[in-house]
Amino acid sequence: MTREFRKVAVLGAGIMGAGIAAQLTNAGIPVYLFDIVPPNLTDDEKKIPAKRNAFADGAVAKMKKMKRPPVAFYVPENAQLVTTGNFDDDLPKLADCDWIVEVVVERADIKRSLYEKIEQYRKPGTPITSNTSGIAIKTLTDGFSDDFKKSFFVTHFFNPPYFMKLLELVSGEETDQNLLKEFAEFGEKKLGKGVVWGKDTPNFVANRIGVGAMVSVFRHMMEGGYTIPEVDAVSGSPIGHAMATFKTADLVGIDTMKNILVNTAEALAGGNDETLPYLKVPEFMAKLVEDGALGNKTKKGFYKKEGKQRLYWDWKELTYKPLEKVKDDLLKKAKNTDDVGGRIKVMVSEPENRLSQFVWKIFVDQCIYSANRLGEICDDIIQIDNGMKWGYNWAMGPFEQWDAVGVKESVERMKADGVAIPDVVTTMLEKSDGTWYKAVDGELHFWDFRENKYVKAPSAPDRFNLKLTKEHKGTLKSNSSASLIDLGDGVVCCEFHCKMNAIDDDLIAMLLEGCDMIEGDDKWRGMVIANQGDNFSVGANLAMIMMGAMGGAFDMIEGAVDNLHKASKRLRYCNKPTVSAPFGMVLGGGAEITMSTDAVCAHSLTWMGLVELGAGLIPGGGGNVALLTRYLENIPASMAVDRFPYIQAVFEQIAMAKVSNTADHAREMKFLRLSDRIVPNRDDLIGQAKKMVIGMFESGYEPKKPPRNLVLPGRPGYATFEMGLYNMGMGGFVTEHEVKIAKKLANVLTGGDIQPNTPVTEDRLLELEKEAFMSLVGEPKSIERMQALLKTGRPLRN
Numbered sequence: 001m002t003r004e005f006r007k008v009a010v011l012g013a014g015i016m017g018a019g020i021a022a023q024l025t026n027a028g029i030p031v032y033l034f035d036i037v038p039p040n041l042t043d044d045e046k047k048i049p050a051k052r053n054a055f056a057d058g059a060v061a062k063m064k065k066m067k068r069p070p071v072a073f074y075v076p077e078n079a080q081l082v083t084t085g086n087f088d089d090d091l092p093k094l095a096d097c098d099w100i101v102e103v104v105v106e107r108a109d110i111k112r113s114l115y116e117k118i119e120q121y122r123k124p125g126t127p128i129t130s131n132t133s134g135i136a137i138k139t140l141t142d143g144f145s146d147d148f149k150k151s152f153f154v155t156h157f158f159n160p161p162y163f164m165k166l167l168e169l170v171s172g173e174e175t176d177q178n179l180l181k182e183f184a185e186f187g188e189k190k191l192g193k194g195v196v197w198g199k200d201t202p203n204f205v206a207n208r209i210g211v212g213a214m215v216s217v218f219r220h221m222m223e224g225g226y227t228i229p230e231v232d233a234v235s236g237s238p239i240g241h242a243m244a245t246f247k248t249a250d251l252v253g254i255d256t257m258k259n260i261l262v263n264t265a266e267a268l269a270g271g272n273d274e275t276l277p278y279l280k281v282p283e284f285m286a287k288l289v290e291d292g293a294l295g296n297k298t299k300k301g302f303y304k305k306e307g308k309q310r311l312y313w314d315w316k317e318l319t320y321k322p323l324e325k326v327k328d329d330l331l332k333k334a335k336n337t338d339d340v341g342g343r344i345k346v347m348v349s350e351p352e353n354r355l356s357q358f359v360w361k362i363f364v365d366q367c368i369y370s371a372n373r374l375g376e377i378c379d380d381i382i383q384i385d386n387g388m389k390w391g392y393n394w395a396m397g398p399f400e401q402w403d404a405v406g407v408k409e410s411v412e413r414m415k416a417d418g419v420a421i422p423d424v425v426t427t428m429l430e431k432s433d434g435t436w437y438k439a440v441d442g443e444l445h446f447w448d449f450r451e452n453k454y455v456k457a458p459s460a461p462d463r464f465n466l467k468l469t470k471e472h473k474g475t476l477k478s479n480s481s482a483s484l485i486d487l488g489d490g491v492v493c494c495e496f497h498c499k500m501n502a503i504d505d506d507l508i509a510m511l512l513e514g515c516d517m518i519e520g521d522d523k524w525r526g527m528v529i530a531n532q533g534d535n536f537s538v539g540a541n542l543a544m545i546m547m548g549a550m551g552g553a554f555d556m557i558e559g560a561v562d563n564l565h566k567a568s569k570r571l572r573y574c575n576k577p578t579v580s581a582p583f584g585m586v587l588g589g590g591a592e593i594t595m596s597t598d599a600v601c602a603h604s605l606t607w608m609g610l611v612e613l614g615a616g617l618i619p620g621g622g623g624n625v626a627l628l629t630r631y632l633e634n635i636p637a638s639m640a641v642d643r644f645p646y647i648q649a650v651f652e653q654i655a656m657a658k659v660s661n662t663a664d665h666a667r668e669m670k671f672l673r674l675s676d677r678i679v680p681n682r683d684d685l686i687g688q689a690k691k692m693v694i695g696m697f698e699s700g701y702e703p704k705k706p707p708r709n710l711v712l713p714g715r716p717g718y719a720t721f722e723m724g725l726y727n728m729g730m731g732g733f734v735t736e737h738e739v740k741i742a743k744k745l746a747n748v749l750t751g752g753d754i755q756p757n758t759p760v761t762e763d764r765l766l767e768l769e770k771e772a773f774m775s776l777v778g779e780p781k782s783i784e785r786m787q788a789l790l791k792t793g794r795p796l797r798n
Contacts, residue, residue: 017103018059022072070163138171162256166390167193192680202267206387216365235327240395250295282314341404435741462687482510490525495621503589524582526577526693537590564621609659614795616782620773712751721746744772
C-alpha cells in the first residue's frame with residue numbers, strides 16, 4: 001500500500017460511527033471517536049471530562065457488551081484502541097490523523113459547520129470523508145479550500161460496518177483520484193471491504209436499487225392482492241435473498257423503512273425515476289407506525305406473537321390474523337434446487353401459478369430498473385451486482401439473475417407483457433453473446449455498455465473464482481461432494497461443494513485422494529482445503545447419521561468415523577503442506593478438518609466450534625484429541641503440574657458447544673494457533689492460503705511427527721468430572737441425557753480407565769472417542785436431538 005493510515009478520527013458516535021471505529025480497531029488502527037458534548041449538563045458536570053465525553057464513552061461501552069456474532073470488537077482488547085472525546089475539546093487532535101471520517105446527523109448545515117472546525121486542525125492532504133447516504137458532494141464542499149475539495153469524498157459504509165462487506169466510494173468533481181485509489185486499496189486489504197464505485201446521485205448504488213426493489217414488492221402485493229406471508233414465502237431464500245421482505249422490515253424497523261421511502265421520494269422529486277409514482281408510504285405501514293408497532297424492537301410489526309400463536313398483519317383489513325404456512329408445489333421445486341440461479345428460474349417459470357406471477361413481476365421490475373440506472377448511478381453492471389450482494393446479502397445481483405433466467409428468453413416474455421425494454425439491453429442482445437457475463441480463458445468478463453463489448457472484470461491477481469477455474473481447466477478428480485482443482489504453481493485445492501458443505505463419505509474420500517495426489521507426484525507442492533459456498537462447513541452430514549442410526553446401520557456409521565479419523569491423520573502427517581481456508585460457520589467436522597491441517601488461513605468472520613453435544617453426541621472426527629493436544633502440548637511430559645484445569649477448559653468448551661465470535665476469538669479458544677493467519681477480506685482467502693503452501697514447501701517443509709503421549713489424570717480426573725455433573729444434575733442445570741453425554745466426553749479427555757498421570761497415545765484417545773461416539777449415536781434421546789436439529793435448526797434439551 002502506498003499510503004498508510006496509522007490513526008483515524010471518527011466524528012460522530014452514533015450506531016454507524018461507533019461501528020466504523022470498531023472495525024478500524026479490528027484492523028489494528030488506533031481511533032479517535034468524538035461526539036458532541038451532551039446539551040443538558042449542569043455547570044458542575046461541564047467540568048468533568050467523563051460527562052463531556054458521555055456520548056462517545058457510551059457508544060464504546062455498548063459495543064463492548066456484544067457477546068454474540070456479529071460482535072463489534074473482534075476481541076475485547078480492541079476497545080483499548082479507541083480514544084473518546086468531544087467536538088468542543090478534542091478537535092486539535094485531528095492534526096495527528098491520517099483520515100477523518102464524519103458520521104453525524106444527515107443534515108448538510110450541521111456537517112458543513114463541523115467541517116469549518118475541522119479545517120482549523122486538519123493536515124493538508126489528509127483525506128476527509130462523509131458517511132452521508134445521499135447528500136450531494138457539491139452541497140457539502142462548496143466554499144471550502146481547493147485542498148479540502150481534493151481530499152474530500154464519500155465513504156458510505158453499510159450497517160453494521162464490522163460485519164457488512166459493502167463500502168461505496170463516491171468522488172466529487174475535484175477529488176484527487178490517486179488518493180481515492182489509495183483509499184480503496186486500504187478499504188479492501190485492511191478493512192476487508194468490497195468496494196463499489198458509485199456516482200454522486202441520491203442513495204448512490206445499493207440503496208437506490210434496494211429501495212426500488214422494496215417499492216416493487218409493495219406495489220405488486222397490493223395490485224395482486226397477495227398476503228404478507230405469501231410475499232415472504234417467495235421473497236427470501238427462493239430468490240436468493242438472505243431474508244424475506246417483511247421479516248427484514250421487522251428487523252430493520254418499520255419506522256426506519258417509512259423514513260427511507262419519504263427521504264427517497266424527496267431526493268428523487270422532479271426527476272424521471274420510474275419508481276416516483278410508487279414512493280409513497282402505504283397505509284398499512286403508516287398504521288403500524290402510528291400504533292407503535294415498529295417491528296422486532298417493539299415485539300410487534302408485520303408479525304407478532306400472542307402466547308404460542310404467530311400472527312401476521314393483514315394489510316387490507318389492518319388487523320392481525322393467525323399465521324399459516326404457505327404451501328405450493330412451486331416452493332417445493334425451488335427448495336429442491338440447490339443452485340440459486342436455478343431456483344430463481346424455477347420461481348418465474350410457471351405463468352399460470354399465482355406465486356410465480358408475483359416473482360416474475362418483481363423480477364421484471366428489478367431487471368428494467370437496474371438497466372435504466374446504468375450510467376446514472378454507476379458505470380458498469382458489476383457495481384450494481386456487487387452492491388446488492390455485499391450490501392443486501394443477495395446471493396446474486398440483478399444482472400447475474402438475469403443471466404440465470406436467460407436474457408433473450410425473458411426479454412421476449414417482457415415484450416409480450418408490454419414492458420418497455422431499455423436501449424442498453426436491446427443493444428447488448430444485438431451485439432453480444434446474449435449474456436451480461438461470460439468467462440474467457442478462466443477469467444470473468446462483463447458487457448461494458450459504454451464500449452459495447454466484453455471487458456475483463458477487475459480483480460486482484462491473487463484472487464480465485466473456483467467456478468471459473470474449474471470451467472477453464474477442468475477438475476483433477478471429482479465426485480458429488482468435492483473436487484480437486486489445480487490452482488497453479490504446484491498447489492492442489494480440495495473444494496467442498498455438497499449441500500451446506502456437510503462432511504460425508506465422498507468429501508472424506510476426496511481429501512484422502514488429495515493427500516495421495518500431492519504425496520505421489522513431485523510436481524505438487526501441497527494442498528489447500530477451501531470452498532466458496534455460504535459457509536466453510538456446518539459439520540457432519542447429520543441426516544445420514546440419523547437415518548443410519550434409526551435403521552441400525554451402525555457398521556456404516558463406524559466406518560464413517562474411521563474414515564474421518566483417517567482423513568484427519570493424513571492431513572496432519574502428510575509429507576507435503578496442507579492449509580485450510582475457513583470462513584463463516586466452521587462447525588463440528590468442519591472444525592475438525594480445519595484443526596487437522598498444517599496451517600490455517602481464516603477469514604476474520606469465522607464462527608468455529610465443536611457443537612456435537614447439541615445433536616446428542618460428542619465430536620467423532622478427532623476434535624476432542626486435537627483440542628486436548630493444543631491445550632497440553634506446551635507442558636513437558638516430565639513437568640509435575642496439575643493438568644486438570646486445562647482438561648477442564650477443553651471439557652467446558654466442548655460440553656457447552658462454545659462457538660467463536662470471530663477468528664481472533666477462535667485463536668483464543670485454540671481452534672486456531674497463534675501462527676495461523678487471519679485475513680480481513682474473504683476474497684483473498686484462497687490466494688493467501690496458496691501462498692502459505694508455497695512458502696512452507698520452499699522453506700524446506702518437514703512433515704509433522706506424531707505428538708508425544710499426553711499425560712492424563714485417568715480415573716481420579718473422571719471422578720472429579722462425575723461429581724461435578726452429579727451436582728449440576730441435582731440442581732436441574734443439565735438433563736439426565738446431557739449428564740450421560742458429558743460423562744462419555746470426560747472419559748475420553750481423562751484418558752479412560754487408567755492410573756493418574758499415565759501417558760496416553762493419540763491412537764488410544766481416538767479409540768476412546770470412537771467408542772463414546774458409537775455408544776451415543778443409537779440412544780433414543782440422541783436421535784430425538786438429531787431430529788430436532790434437522791427440523792428446527794435449534795438444539796433440543798431432552
